[in-house]
Amino acid sequence: MDFDTIYTTYYLHCYMYARSYLRDDEQAKDIASEAMVALWEALQTQEIYHVRSFLMTTVKNKSLNQLREERKRLSREQEMLD
DSSP states (O other): OOHHHHHHHHHHHHHHHHHHHHOOHHHHHHHHHHHHHHHHHHHHHSOOSOHHHHHHHHHHHHHHHHHHHHHHHHHHHHHHHO
8 A cells, every 4th residue: 555545544534533632623633644754754664564553553642642741831831820
């Protein structure tokens, strides 16, 4: 399967999965795009047998990292306000 086909097949799935975590359209689009870039880079050096699993795992991890960073940022802001 070529990358264009992978992109058109899985981008929306990645976006919706990220959206379910982040509840923010722009952040979800960014995460979905980052997952596609990560897949592209991985395909340059290795064989990916389960593309959907790779993408969903990448989206999940990036989404959770984004939520952690947001929580840290809010905590720092709250500390400054206190």
